[in-house]
Amino acid sequence: MARAIMLQGTGSDVGKTVLVAGLCRAAARRGLKVRPFKPQNMSNNAAVADLPGEAGGGEIGRAQWLQAVACGVEPTVHMNPVLLKPQTDIGAQVVVQGKVIGEAQARDYQTLKGQLMDAVLDSWQQVGEGADLVIVEGAGSPAEINLRARDVANMGFATRAKVPVVLVGDIDRGGVIASIAGTHLILPEEDRQMIVGILINKFRGDVSLFDDGIAAIEKFTGWQCFGVVPWLKSAARLPSEDSVVLERLASGEKRALKVAVPMLSRIANFDDLDPLKAEPQIEVVFVPPGKPLPPDAGLVVLPGSKSTIGDLLMLRENGWDGDLAAHRRRGGHIVGICGGFQMLGRRVRDPQGIEGGVTETEGLCLLDVETIMEPEKTVRNVEARSAAFDVPLSGYEIHLGRTTGPDCRRPVALIEGIEDGATSADGKVFGTYLHGIFGADRFRAMFLKGLGITEAGTSYRAEVEKALDEIAVELERHLDCDAIFAAAR
Known part of the structure; x- marks a missing residue:
């Protein structure tokens, strides 16, 4: 089995998808055979991926398609074995290993999740075959302890697959010290022991100004900090994962x-x-x-x-x-x-x-x-x-x-x-x-x-590739990527 490391967040939309894509590209640039994995995703932004042994294709989250691009490999359905596609406020279509298995209401799905771990672990084994490194993306937050019993997305997966975790905090939304320290406080000991360190994302300005904040987090938690990532402007040129971002796209600069x-x-x-x-x-x-x-x-x-x-x-x-x-x-x-x-x-x-x-x-x-x-x-x-x-x-x-x-x-x-x-x-x-x-x-x-519009048609795919390279360079500059990859096991 390949070595693996998992990024989990203190909440949704802390930038895990972009960080995983950037780390995948950084690892690929080092010559590693790297693959992405997300046990469970909830998004109506889907992509078509290879369905091994069958004609046609299966559905995965668009984010895992992007992360596969970052790795330089073709996406497969095993990179995102469980995809939930919301249809109503309380129900979603359930896609397992690329195929729709039905619809479930939110309460029913909590029961169904216990049956999905086998599919998740099967896909996990298949993604790791022939790889040097697998970088895993969590969903939501491990601090949702009310959902822990049947969890397949965060610590439920990490503890079963024995994958070490890096916890990501979003400083742009505020309260990052409390969110990390609070996560440490409420996690059960088994889950807390899976976390090997933290990183801070979306910092604007002079990073050294947060040195005291890092010291405080390390004092409260005992977790080392792998670095502070600045606001990544190149991320705006990558496909967005879900509709959470649409509120920030409601208006644009006036153009032709x-x-x-x-x-x-x-x-x-x-x-x-x-x-x-x-x-x-x-x-x-x-x-x-x-x-x-x-x-x-x-x-x-x-x-x-x-x-x-x-x-x-x-x-x-x-x-x-x-x-x-x-x-x-x-x-x-x-x-x-x-x-x-x-x-x-x-x-x-x-x-x-x-x-x-x-x-x-x-x-x-x-x-x-x-x-x-x-x-x-x-x-x-x-x-x-x-x-x-x-x-x-x-x-x-x-x-x-x-x-x-x-x-x-x-x-x-x-x-x-x-x-x-x-x-x-x-x-x-x-x-x-x-x-x-x-x-x-x-x-x-x-x-x-x-x-x-007479001046249009520049290579969109080339711009995505360029953005991934730029993000990888930024992560190498601001994170201790050697330490993050060394923590994988």
Whole structure:
């Protein structure tokens, strides 16, 4: 079995995902065969990964896809064996080793977790085969001792797999000394003994000013500090893991073209917008509930959704349907991706109640298509070609449902020779099931040219790789990476 080290946080959104990706890239740059692992993830930002021994692919968290990129390896479903995809406030779809096994309410899932450890440990063994080092990401916080009995995400996994833990504290949100000392105080002794040290993340300013803080933490806990990480500006160029960050993306710097994105309640795979955000002339604005879509937007993108009918109803409640109709009358462009594509049609039907209790609703009527939900889920990576510009596309599909109608005679893409998507007669509205379509640099440049942006199309993937390298360099500079890797066992 490979040596391993695990990063757990004092809370959610302390930066574990980026730190694991950066450490993976740092280890890979040292010549180590390194792999990422996250026992349990909760996110509607999913990626398609290899499903060993089977055609097609399986689902993992987008963060583990990014961490695999950082390692320089292809992602597999075993890098994230349990993925929870929230559908309602109290329920989620449960994906195990890449496959959907059903839905569970929050209370039911606490019971189910005890049955998932076998799958987690099986995947753990498979990820470690042939690797020198595995870097593991926790979820939430080990201080959630009310959930400890059936935990598979943090100390429940660490103690079973005997993986040492580095505890991450986020100084940007305040209270970092108390959060680390408090975690030490309430952890049971078995869990406390798994922690080999701490690191402080997201520090702004002169790091030496926190020397007394580090001394206080070490006095309270006895845990060594591996270093203080500054605010990593390059992290903004990486795909975001989940919708926690969207509140910080609600507005952007004013630029030549404004792209508005409604923040749906079950928004999914919103990293589809990242290649647009990376363009210097594009301002991407995520519009929160209760706010109108900006009338000066040249493009509105309806993103993916884990609950198409539910989010379509929520869209109407916020008056965004009227905003979209007005945008269309002004000659604005509209793009729908996956669930957003389904919303653009005349009607969405879910006769088997796959997504919930509402089985049918009228769509936005911006495309002449209809969607019917079907139990079989499409999950695959694809290579395609743009129907409008005849340039290559690559991306992935994760969706339920089949969409048909007259506008499908004007497809967006050809996937393995099969037509995908639909386009309005004037070409200003289109929908597609192809996630990652804006990541195709030539397509993005040609599409944006039609919206008046003449300088676009720089390599988005190259920018992600560059950002990972920059983060690795920063971590090597500010952390004792030798000590962190030496603590792995």
